[in-house]
Amino acid sequence: xxxxxxxxxxxxxxxxxxxxxxxxxxxxxxxxxxxxxxxxxxxxxxxxxxxxxxxxxxxxxxxxxxxxxxxxxxxxxxxxxxxxxxxxxxxxxxxxxxxxxxxxxxxxxxxxxxxxxxx
Amino acid sequence: xxxxxxxxxxxxxxxxxxxxxxxxxxxxxxxxxxxxxxxxxxxxxxxxxxxxxxxxxxxxxxxxxxxxxxxxxxxxxxxxxxxxxxxxxxxxxxxxxxxxxxxxxxxxxxxxxxxxxxxxxxxxxxxxxxxxxxxxxxxxxxxxxxxxxxxxxxxxxxxxxxxxxxxxxxxxxxxxxxxxxxxxxxxxxxxxxxxxxxxxxxxxxxxxxxxxxxxxxxxxxxxxxxxxxxxxxxxxxxx
Numbered sequence: 001x002x003x004x005x006x007x008x009x010x011x012x013x014x015x016x017x018x019x020x021x022x023x024x025x026x027x028x029x030x031x032x033x034x035x036x037x038x039x040x041x042x043x044x045x046x047x048x049x050x051x052x053x054x055x056x057x058x059x060x061x062x063x064x065x066x067x068x069x070x071x072x073x074x075x076x077x078x079x080x081x082x083x084x085x086x087x088x089x090x091x092x093x094x095x096x097x098x099x100x101x102x103x104x105x106x107x108x109x110x111x112x113x114x115x116x117x118x119x
Numbered sequence: 120x121x122x123x124x125x126x127x128x129x130x131x132x133x134x135x136x137x138x139x140x141x142x143x144x145x146x147x148x149x150x151x152x153x154x155x156x157x158x159x160x161x162x163x164x165x166x167x168x169x170x171x172x173x174x175x176x177x178x179x180x181x182x183x184x185x186x187x188x189x190x191x192x193x194x195x196x197x198x199x200x201x202x203x204x205x206x207x208x209x210x211x212x213x214x215x216x217x218x219x220x221x222x223x224x225x226x227x228x229x230x231x232x233x234x235x236x237x238x239x240x241x242x243x244x245x246x247x248x249x250x251x252x253x254x255x256x257x258x259x260x261x262x263x264x265x266x267x268x269x270x271x272x273x274x275x276x277x278x279x280x281x282x283x284x285x286x287x288x289x290x291x292x293x294x295x296x297x298x299x300x301x302x303x304x305x306x307x308x309x310x311x312x313x314x315x316x317x318x319x320x321x322x323x324x325x326x327x328x329x330x331x332x333x334x335x336x337x338x339x340x341x342x343x344x345x346x347x348x349x350x351x352x353x354x355x356x357x358x
Contacts, residue, residue, distance in 0.1 A: 023344045029286045033293065033337050040336065097179045104178040 004053065007069060011050035018043040042079055049075065121200035123220060123273075125152040126190030128183055129207035133161040134317035136207050140172050143205070143213045150216065153193055154207070157186035184289035191274070191283040203273035204290055209316035211271045215308065219273045222306045228278050229295065231264065232271030233307035240265065248331040252292045255338040260299040265307055267292035278303070280353030287345070293337035301347045 022039045025031040049056055049072050056068035065071055125143065129136050136154065143152060153173045156164045158180030167174040175189055187204055194202040201223055205211045215232055222230045240246055252267045272290060274282060278298070282288045299305055 023341070026287075026341055027344050027346045029345070029348070031286075033287050033341055034333060036341065037333055037336055040340065100179050 004069075007072075008050045008053065011046050011072070015043040015046035015050065018046070038083060042083075045075065045079065121220065121224060122198070123150050123216070124190070124194040124197075124199040124202045125150055125205050125216070126187060126194070126202055127152060127154045127205050127207050128157055128186035128190065129154055129159065129163050129167075130157040130180065130183075130186070131159045131161045131163060132207040132318065133159070133163050133166055135209050135315075136163055136166060136172075137170060138316060139205075139207055139209050140167075140170070142209075147213050147216060150213075151199070152205075153190055155186045155190045157181055157183070184291070187290045188283060188288070191279050194279050195283045199276075199279070201273060201275050202279050204270055206270050208318065210312045210314070212311065212313060215271070215310040219271075219308050219310075222308050223273050223275055225306070226304070227306040228275050228303040229298065229305045230273040231266060231269055231295075231305065231307045232273075232310035232312075233264075233266035233269055234310065234312055235265040236307045236309040238309070245327075248327055248334075251331060252334050252338065255335055256292065256296045256299070259338055259342065260296055262299050262305065264292070264295065264299075264305065267295060269310075269312075271310060271312070276354050277352065280356070281349075284353065284356075285348070292334055293342055296338045297342045297345055297347075300342065301349075 018039055022031070022036050022043075026033065026036055053068065056071045059065075060068040060071045063071065065074075127136075127139065132139075140152065140154065143150070151173075153175055154167050155175045156167065156177060158177050164174065164176045167176075175193060177186065177189060181189070190204075191202055201220070203216070203219065205213070211232065219230045219232055234240075235249075240249065249266065249268050253264055256262065256264050256267055270290065272295075282290075282294075288294050295305060
């Protein structure tokens with residue numbers, strides 16, 4: 001029983017810290033709001049699991065886990081994997097955009113220089 | 120009269136862009152416009168060049184927020200007094216521009232071309248999102264915005280500069296709610312909108328639901344925490 005209380009407190013603290021940290025970034029205009037939605041969802045999921053441990057007990061029982069905390073781990077791992085997947089796609093898109101932009105800038109520069117020579 | 124720039128963000132609008140620009144320039148040659156081609160994969164840019172339209176051609180796709188911000192930066196750098204967004208799909212009719220401009224000149228910061236100011240908003244699934252966003256703005260700002268999702272918005276010089284320079288200033292209802300909370304005056308003007316002339320709207324059920332959830336979370340939870348950077352008024356910064 002004691003263990004569980006500590007874990008629940010850790011989850012609540014972790015969730016509030018996540019939300020607080022992301023909100024600070026929003027306040028400083030250091031992050032786009034659409035990128036924060038995931039983190040608020042993540043923080044809400046942790047908070048719900050911490051406040052209603054019944055959910056973890058029920059799900060662990062349903063899925064045949066040894067301990068309810070394993071369900072919490074699974075949820076966290078799953079959410080982070082999904083995020084990782086989408087970030088990987090985003091990164092790849094950004095990469096190709098930067099390449100396109102660099103090419104464009106260089107081509108524009110070349111055109112400018114050529115025009116100058118023609119004059 | 121204020122010098123107005125009409126920003127027309129266009130993404131894959133080869134079927135509509137000519138009619139939209141011709142309709143605007145034939146009726147209201149006194150207003151300046153600029154088409155912002157948002158990295159279209161069709162012939163939008165080529166068509167604009169062939170017709171000699173004023174065009175900003177983005178080499179990659181930035182999305183509506185990026186395309187519109189490009190237009191506003193153009194307005195800020197070229198000394199326009201106000202700017203408005205006009206969709207390239209023919210939904211926004213230029214007939215309403217003078218009324219909106221008049222409302223802006225009364226001293227409002229933002230004027231929204233609203234479909235539902237005097238007309239009752241239909242209670243359909245399509246309008247559910249609009250209802251929820253209206254209600255969110257009402258709840259957090261106390262102001263009634265009848266048509267928050269209308270893309271037909273006009274901004275004065277101070278707003279143009281603020282939108283042009285900052286992060287999280289997309290042309291969306293959450294920015295409007297944030298600005299109302301920070302003392303911006305918003306007025307709606309009744310307009311009528313047409314149906315999209317040709318091509319596909321990206322608004323399917325899934326995208327609409329995503330948009331709605333994003334906007335609601337943003338308006339109800341996140342906008343409270345933003346800090347507005349206005350120590351020096353924006354129009355004075357670049358002088």
